[in-house]
Amino acid sequence: MRILHTSDWHIGRSFHGHATLDALRGVLDALTAQVREHGVDAVIVAGDVFDSATPAAGAYTLLTDTLGALADTGATVVVTSGNHDSAARLGFQSSLLRDGVHVVTDPATVGTPITVADEHGPVHIYGIPYLEPVLLRATWPGVRSHAEVMGHAMNLVRADAAARGGRTVAVAHCFAAGVEPTPHLERDIQQGGLDIVPLSTFDGVDYMALGHIHGRQQLSPRVRYAGAPLHYSFDEGHKPRGSWLVDLDADGLDRVEWLPLPVPRTLTTLRATLDELLSEERFMAHAADWIRVEYTDPLPQRDPMRRLLSRFPHCAEVRHAPAVTAAGDARTYTQRVRSARNDAELVDAFLAHVRDGEGASPREAEFIGELLDQRTRVEATA
Incomplete structure (x- = not known):
């Protein structure tokens, strides 16, 4: 069984005020081509399909086109909701979707798999939508944190899997223990929106496909984040974009391979004085990149963004970062x-x-x- 693990498409998100819909469409077209090229049996999208609870019409069009194209490859598609999605909006048309496309948004379905079979038998894929503890306390008594609702959900998965037999894959959208710390993990984590889920929570499945972190990460051979397919901030610029190609054999997890995706426009940070940035030839190699400028002049300069755009048409951010800071005065x-x-x-x-x-x-x-x-x-x- 061959599975492609992707996540965090964030359809509709802008990049420093610039629309990303066309760039994301190209990347998702490349992902669909990979599904066909590698003979993928199931595609997993682990949450945050949309960037907003109220996506614009163009975001729905891109999602519909992409899910249709993925289904045309012959792969089964399993999509779960994340903390950015509106589960109601993402799931309202799930009953109308074509065969082979499954959108999981209802916590009541946790523990009920989508089953795909190969020559070795069934593979049960358990989609877990983003779980909001405050909304589940009446349904799942005793849960107060995200770690607790994820623990309850995984208990339901393990109980059902034990009764069914066969190989198991689970999908969730959360912040798991062991994630590599970065300055900007994800805006909801920074605001304290999610608490940490222990890695042991995911025991008992052959592969755990996680979403929420925008850079790929391997927490164990069978627990991974795929990250976002597009760069959405300069702090992500050094992280590769792609997805995990997961192979299951008769006994469970066999191998996992990283499939890189194209980067529509390279993200580059340039640091120099404003005059150097505007005049020196060495910087012209980055004229087609998304540019973040940190100009090092001792004092702020007049209209730096307007002047930089004349040379770097995709300059998206300008920061004044003096190379030398004057000695501070202890007085207020x-x-x-x-x-x-x-x-x-x-x-x-x-x-x-x-x-x-x-x-x-x-x-x-x-x-x-x-x-x-x-x-x-x-x-x-x-």
Whole structure:
């Protein structure tokens, strides 16, 4: 049995204000071609199909087209809902979907598999939609955390699998213990939306297909995250995009292979002074990339984004990151203001406060002095 494990499509998400629908369509077309090329029997999409609970019409069109294309390969498709999806919207048309496409959004179906057979017998695929503890306390008494609802769900899976026999695959969308820490794991994790599920929760199945983390990760040979098929932030730029190709033999898990997906536009961070970025030839190699700029000038520059877009049409983010930061003043801003002996020193204190300790330059100090003198003369004649 050959299974393709993908997740976190996030259809409809933007990249720094830029639409990604066309880029994602190309990537999902490539994924569909891989399914056909490798003779995949089942495709698993482990949650967060949409990026929003209220996706736009174009997102529905892309999902419908992709699920249809995957089904046309002959593979069985199993899709589960994630924390970004609206389970109701994702699942409302599940009864109308063509044969071979299964959308799992109802917690009441946990423990009931989609079964696919090969020459070695049945493979039971148990889809577990994203489980919200507060909504399940009445149905599953005693569950208060995401770890507890996942534990209950996996107990249902193991009990059913023991009665049925055969090989088992489970699908879930959660934050599992052992995930490699990164600065930006996923926005819901950062906000404390999900708690950690112990790795032992997933014992008893031949393969555990997880979603929610946007970079591929292997927590054990049989417990893995596939990550998102498209880069959605610069912090993900160094992580490969793709999916796991999972082979099951008669006894269970046989081998797992990574299948890379194309990256429509490379993500690059450039760091230099603004003048260097705008003039030096070495940076032109990245003109077609998505660009994040960290310009190192001591002071903020005028209209950096507008100027950079003239050379890098896909510049998406600009940060002021001085190469050298002026030595800090231990005094608070209020203390510096109170110690100013005249208006010129007051202006200098303000500039130092808003420019990381960089006070007025000699030329600026001269200009400030002229303005203050002019104000004094005007006041004297008033």
